[in-house]
Amino acid sequence: MTQEKWGQLRNKLLKAVGRNNFTTWIEPLEFQELKGGVAVFSVPTNFMGNYVSQNFADLILYELNTAGESVQRLAFRVAANSPARPAAATQPVEHQPEPVNIELAPEGNGTNEALESLQAAPLDARFTFDTFVVGKPNELAHAAARRVSEGGPVTFNPLVLYGGVGLGKTHLMHAIAWELKTKRPELNVLYLSAEQFMYRFVQALRERRMMDFKHLFRSVDVLMVDDVQFIAGKDSTQEEFFHTFNALVDQNKQIIISADRAPGEIKDLEERVKSRLQCGLVVDLHPTDYELRLGILQNKVQQYAKTYPDLKIADGVLEFLAHRISTNVRVLEGALTRLFAFASLVGREIDMELTQDCLADVLRASERKITVEEIQRKVSDYYNIRLSDIIGPKRLRSYARPRQVAMYLCKQLTSRSLPEIGRRFGGRDHTTVMHGVKRIEELKLTDGQIAEDVEMLRRALEA
Numbered sequence: 154m155t156q157e158k159w160g161q162l163r164n165k166l167l168k169a170v171g172r173n174n175f176t177t178w179i180e181p182l183e184f185q186e187l188k189g190g191v192a193v194f195s196v197p198t199n200f201m202g203n204y205v206s207q208n209f210a211d212l213i214l215y216e217l218n219t220a221g222e223s224v225q226r227l228a229f230r231v232a233a234n235s236p237a238r239p240a241a242a243t244q245p246v247e248h249q250p251e252p253v254n255i256e257l258a259p260e261g262n263g264t265n266e267a268l269e270s271l272q273a274a275p276l277d278a279r280f281t282f283d284t285f286v287v288g289k290p291n292e293l294a295h296a297a298a299r300r301v302s303e304g305g306p307v308t309f310n311p312l313v314l315y316g317g318v319g320l321g322k323t324h325l326m327h328a329i330a331w332e333l334k335t336k337r338p339e340l341n342v343l344y345l346s347a348e349q350f351m352y353r354f355v356q357a358l359r360e361r362r363m364m365d366f367k368h369l370f371r372s373v374d375v376l377m378v379d380d381v382q383f384i385a386g387k388d389s390t391q392e393e394f395f396h397t398f399n400a401l402v403d404q405n406k407q408i409i410i411s412a413d414r415a416p417g418e419i420k421d422l423e424e425r426v427k428s429r430l431q432c433g434l435v436v437d438l439h440p441t442d443y444e445l446r447l448g449i450l451q452n453k454v455q456q457y458a459k460t461y462p463d464l465k466i467a468d469g470v471l472e473f474l475a476h477r478i479s480t481n482v483r484v485l486e487g488a489l490t491r492l493f494a495f496a497s498l499v500g501r502e503i504d505m506e507l508t509q510d511c512l513a514d515v516l517r518a519s520e521r522k523i524t525v526e527e528i529q530r531k532v533s534d535y536y537n538i539r540l541s542d543i544i545g546p547k548r549l550r551s552y553a554r555p556r557q558v559a560m561y562l563c564k565q566l567t568s569r570s571l572p573e574i575g576r577r578f579g580g581r582d583h584t585t586v587m588h589g590v591k592r593i594e595e596l597k598l599t600d601g602q603i604a605e606d607v608e609m610l611r612r613a614l615e616a
């Protein structure tokens with residue numbers, strides 16, 4: 154395997170493990186050699202080697218093998234004279250620009266070639282509209298992205314896509330870029346992260362090539378900047394971004410931005426930048442719901458089926474994952490990738506048992522913690538009484554029964570002890586809680602209405 158190939162694989166790993174994990178664990182790995190089915194990496198410390206081997210080895214093996222390398226095992230060696238690298242995240246980024254692999258165009262000519270190479274953020278071939286699963290939480294963002302990708306007259310500028318980690322912002326941006334490349338190949342479409350924008354800017358300043366920089370950025374037809382929150386607090390970069398933005402909008406060129414939150418909520422982003430961003434169409438990607446997660450998993454499985462025609466997934470596994478992993482799509486995909494890698498290594502069907510074994514850590518981490526307050530609120534809404542009546546001293550049946558239901562659910566769905574639950578119900582004694590829980594257990598067997606109420610509430614709380 155060549156270093157170049159490892160470089161490409163690293164990009165895939167970045168997507169799979171997320172930026173934080175990547176910078177801390179994957180980036181410091183240096184590929185040494187591949188011999189006799191063993192891929193050897195040098196690592197700065199033993200600790201790092203152990204950690205990577207315990208947590209990411211399956212995934213790395215899987216990526217290596219899908220890329221056509223035959224690797225059975227990974228080995229990590231501590232480089233003899235390698236000074237332990239401090240985690241990159243702790244470095245002040247402005248002082249440590251990434252090695253930049255493009256030459257800025259000499260003033261006035263060669264702009265197009267330079268723009269081509271400015272696609273330093275390569276588009277991910279998997280991130281197209283075809284592979285993007287649309288559901289309620291992302292339908293508006295998807296529709297807006299589709300519209301912009303047609304490359305027609307600019308109707309809303311900028312388009313701002315925002316949403317939490319791993320909800321598909323980058324995917325949609327790449328999809329727009331791919332679509333524009335096909336439909337309107339004559340357009341200069343430039344996609345890059347806000348971080349890369351900053352590196353280019355710092356480099357241009359250092360090399361005294363600001364004219365080239367301005368010329369380049371102002372001659373694109375479509376500018377796409379991912380994760381714009383990155384420039385918050387970086388004053389000179391924000392200023393340059395602001396001018397670039399204005400120059401392009403003045404020329405009626407399309408701008409597409411993504412951010413991890415609404416522009417108005419990005420701390421340390423200058424007011425004038427915020428207000429520019431808010432001028433266009435701002436749409437958010439909502440957290441996924443169960444149906445969307447299941448759809449994404451089914452879609453992924455279809456893709457995997459091409460690589461692993463022999464691997465079988467037992468009924469219920471995808472539903473289980475969609476139900477249990479609700480954090481973000483990246484984690485969901487990572488879990489599935491790990492499952493496939495594991496199942497293909499051990500040559501077993503992906504059933505519940507294998508899933509629980511292989512994903513124990515992910516499942517534990519994504520366990521949703523239901524709180525006593527949440528239960529009290531849901532129960533009072535359900536029975537149409539006030540929250541204070543659930544907690545307060547009133548003994549009327551119309552308050553006491555819902556209170557007991559709430560206590561029962563607290564016992565079932567949280568890890569709180571009876572005295573703790575009692576305290577949160579207006580300082581009641583643990584024997585009162587115990588009595589309430591028992592009463593509901595009995596009533597569930599004899600009173601169909603109570604049984605149904607409890608079941609409905611439990612489902613609503615676990616959703």
Ligand SMILES: Nc1ncnc2c1ncn2[C@@H]1O[C@H](COP(=O)(O)OP(=O)(O)OP(=O)(O)O)[C@@H](O)[C@H]1O
Pocket residue numbers: 168280284285286287291316317318319320321322323324325380413449482483486
């Ligand atoms: N609706 C979807 N359909 C298919 N795949 C999706 C969908 N949403 C997210 N994904 C996948 O989830 C992963 C994370 O998505 P992406 O990188 O676009 O997230 P992001 O919102 O840009 O996150 P971050 O804030 O971390 O940059 C990608 O592999 C992407 O393909």
